[in-house]
């Protein structure tokens with residue numbers, strides 16, 4: 001659906017009789033000229049049409065973009081950049097640098113992992129179905145990263161230790177990996193780890209979108225046991241109703257049932 005400007009052809013000036021903008025008595029012979037005119041493009045209805053992307057290409061693109069402007073940009077650029085090439089407009093109208101803010105769990109605040117942030121922003125642009133988004137976040141908490149390796153590594157070629165975060169938070173994800181690997185949070189290994197993780201997360205997002213397109217996306221993620229138990233009382237529908245979250249409660253609170261007065 002590329003509509004990069006329509007061409008109006010066949011404008012032969014002064015060739016046929018009738019009105020001419022040229023001075024009279026002057027005969028000008030021209031070849032047919034093509035005039036490029038800007039046609040305002042209509043922004044399509046939300047959600048925008050997705051076309052299946054090559055998952056390995058998405059991973060590589062995300063990995064390289066990570067080292068340009070961080071995890072959130074890396075994941076967003078991998079998907080939207082891929083769609084720019086494959087679909088063209090309207091994706092070509094999106095400046096993918098708008099996703100840079102998400103790095104380090106939003107400019108270093110250690111909240112939502114930027115790779116997730118960038119990936120799901122792209123997912124939600126091409127689909128209003130939020131179940132793949134939930135699946136990506138849930139699956140992230142249970143996945144040991146990183147296992148993917150680039151053909152050409154930017155920081156270090158070595159195989160890196162893996163860790164599961166149990167949480168979608170950047171701080172938890174990075175710090176658990178530092179503990180598991182022995183590498184510092186400012187090390188080149190940690191950066192390499194986050195680059196590879198960004199590739200994997202973006203790749204999974206594309207895989208899920210491809211499955212949605214094929215009509216065979218099946219979510220499998222189940223909430224942590226603590227979430228179901230604790231939210232029985234604390235959740236939106238419980239008698240106390242002071243918790244609006246489905247992150248594993250046990251990671252920050254005890255998962256022991258407690259006395260209630």
Ligand code: HEC
Nearest residue numbers: 226229230232233234240249253254255256257258260261
């Ligand atoms: C049977 C209902 C019930 C369940 C299940 C339950 N809670 Fe509570 N929880 C309560 C009540 C009642 C209070 C006291 C509320 C108050 O004082 O406002 C409370 C208080 C708390 C507090 C505040 C404690 C404090 O000392 O001030 C925390 C934190 C908490 N619950 C976490 C959890 C977690 C985590 C789980 C799951 C492991 C859980 N709760 C499961 C009913 C429950």
Ligand code: HEC
Nearest residue numbers: 226227230231234242243245246247248249250251252253
């Ligand atoms: C990322 C860490 C984190 C996770 C995950 C988390 N909490 Fe909390 N929770 C906190 C913090 C921090 C506070 C505020 C400090 C406090 O009150 O202890 C809090 C407060 C609470 C309180 C109020 C405590 C009080 O003193 O009144 C309850 C109840 C509670 N959480 C329950 C839950 C439940 C249930 C879950 C799981 C669905 C959960 N939390 C998940 C960190 C977390």
